[in-house]
Amino acid sequence: MRKFIIDTDTGSDDAAAIIIAALNRNIDLLGVTTVAGNVSVEQATKNALMTLEVCEADAPVYIGAGCPLLSERKETISVHGADGMGDCGIINPKRSAQTKRAVDFILDTVSEYPDEVELVVLGPATNIALAVLTDRETMKKAKHIWSMGTPGFGPGNATPVAEFNVFIDAEAYAVMLESGIPITIAGFDLCTGKTGLGKKELAALAGGNKIGKFLERATSQLLQFKLNTRQTYMVDLPDALAMAAALWDGFVLDSVNCYCKCCTQRNETHGQVIFYRQDRTYEAVSDMYKANAEVITEVDENLFIEKLIQLMV
Amino acid sequence: MEQNKTVCFNGHRTNRLPKGEKLKKLEKDLNMEIRKAISNGFHTFLFGACFGFDLIAASQVLKLKKENEICLIAVVPFKGQENRWGENLRQKYKDTLTQCDEVIVMHEHYCPGCYFDRNKYMVDNSSLIICYYDGGNGGTAQTVGYAKTKIEILNLYRQSRAFFICRVKYNLSLKTDSVSSDNIRQGVTMRKFIIDTDTGSDDAVALIMAVLESDIDVLGITTIGGNIPLEQTTKNALQTVEECGAVIPVYPGASKPLMRELVTADNVHGADGMGDMGLIHPSRMPEKKRAVDFILETVAANPDEIELVALGPVTNIALAIMKDRKTMKKVKHIWSMGTSGFGPGNITPVAEFNVFVDAESYSVLLDSGIPITIAGFDLCLGDAALNPDDLAELSVSRLGKFIVDCNKTRLAYNENLTGVPYVDLPDAVAMAAAIWPDVVLETVTAHCYCCTKEVPSYGQVIICDISAPFSVKYDIPETFSTVVKKIDPERFKKRLKESIGMREELDGEKVYY
Structure with a gap:
């Protein structure tokens, strides 16, 4: 059985991803590590515990970094709600988190199961970077990283050129890219109209099982944000797409190997990831950049919606 | 007699x-x-x-x-x-x-x-x-x-x-x-253009478009090194003007970018920048006056009238701004072929050639406060690029054949790279935005920032659409450009063919230039 650790800043789309993993009988979900991002690490931890509870999964939760590597907090707009889960009062977990710290859990687990552990990174990569910086040799034994991060080949959402997860901790993302661990990136550009949950899908969730109802409530503030800013009745779930890429055969249709350079200078490009595609030549760039990630370019949108709804009705 | x-x-x-x-x-x-x-x-x-x-x-x-x-x-x-x-x-x-x-x-x-x-x-x-x-x-x-x-x-x-x-x-x-004996005007006011160009093969198309347009008065052409070095771009501009049977002065400009060595693209355009078809043998000479002086004098003499069309690296324009900002504030409009628009870069993953050659100059342009419309490289691809059928249709007229011939290297370059033969004409699209407004379907108002400080992002122009929602509190500075987001590719090609190739007359006669 494939072994997974999920690292998350549990907002509503993280919750969808956790649900996909928690309900999957073919994987061993070894644990969930939390990080500050969408919300504080304390809130992210509560949200993760609650999501697992709703799925009746008993994977342990480990509290991680409360702020980015360089401690600087960026001012963000809360798109998921103040509690990161729709502000509907649905977060009241009975369980508690573990006392061991997230980074120690990650290092211990990768050590214990060399070349087996797959990390699904759904928020800022602070915990992963800390693990790499603490013990690079051990982390080289991680099997694969599935990253929800970067805008892919589209425009940014945090800034014109940066996606939220990377922007919050660009230094951490750069460390992760240089770690030597095989990485697959699901960028925000995969959130097209067809991978989002529209009126029909959200209604199905609301009328579905307790998991479906939970997710529909959790995404209610996100829906409002989309309605206010883009006048579309739709909820994007980029983290769920990253999870689908990891777990569902046939979901990823095409990808390209790239050398990915994360910009960390504190200027207009902060958090931008520049992709040097291996299938292109750039006249002003010599070919000396070696690919460090596989970036997903095409997915089966129908498969995603079908399989996701199936879990919740 | x-x-x-x-x-x-x-x-x-x-x-x-x-x-x-x-x-x-x-x-x-x-x-x-x-x-x-x-x-x-x-x-x-x-x-x-x-x-x-x-x-x-x-x-x-x-x-x-x-x-x-x-x-x-x-x-x-x-x-x-x-x-x-x-x-x-x-x-x-x-x-x-x-x-x-x-x-x-x-x-x-x-x-x-x-x-x-x-x-x-x-x-x-x-x-x-x-x-x-x-x-x-x-x-x-x-x-x-x-x-x-x-x-x-x-x-x-x-x-x-x-x-x-x-x-x-x-x-x-x-x-x-008012009617003057020297400069008689039609009922419709003639627009006054200065075209700044690194005349390679697609610049030539844009030049011809402007020269043939009856309500555009091209007062002069200023040249810059870019696609190929300055001396060649100057010759190419002279030849292109001559092909139209026109007389327009050509003023050579800067031979190098502000702070870097010149990067050229002769592998795309040919060593002579015009397809290496032996087309370049102008009989006229360029002017002695420098490009920057011509620009400043003309703008000063025609306040709020001069429209600059920038088809190459913008070193000349930046120099004019740095030399006399007050005068340059009287430029009516700048039409710029530059940036990758809303798509990926061509010379690096994030930068387009014209800006990459001299990003410092492009930065000066963006901060100048002169009204600017940007046509990015993304607009000239796909259906807006000329396919072999389009090229055959154009070749029927003398000027059309000139355009097809001078783009021969570009056609081969694209076919080599992608397997598909096509000729993309970013400068022609930028000129179309200026002279055929019905070709433009959508524009956005954006604050544009040109990256000059680091190697990987050098030459990138970040287009910050003021209507886009960002999840991070982002203060957008208040200098704005208009960026063309979408054009009508069929209309663009139709207008191009009518202007340079065939033209249907009122009595149904087809006329070829």
């Missing part, structure tokens, strides 16, 4: 002549003036034998030949000039020539300058020129310029303008300017 008894005719081609009732009026005016000339002792009439005013004048002379002892002489620029014309026009031309008393052919084959040789011959052998000249650039401008101080000039355009002025009293939507 007795010079003092000879009249010559010269005027615009059909696209710059009036239509319908106004055309009939022009024909009547011509008839009247020819009668006047005959009664004043003139008996020999020379005409330039092109379609448009020349043939119209000739047919009036032929009408009067029936009752008068006069002779009509055709002065043809080169043998077989009618071969590229439509069937009907060719026939009309042949019919007219058979009725001429003499046909003088200036050259066996087309060569640059053959039109000027014809015009010069006619003026040198006449004492009166009856012309139709609207004040804009072109072959007629050249002839009238040559004829001034030598012989008498009678411009029938001025006469039909009187007709126009009467109408103005009852139609306030018409714009008029």
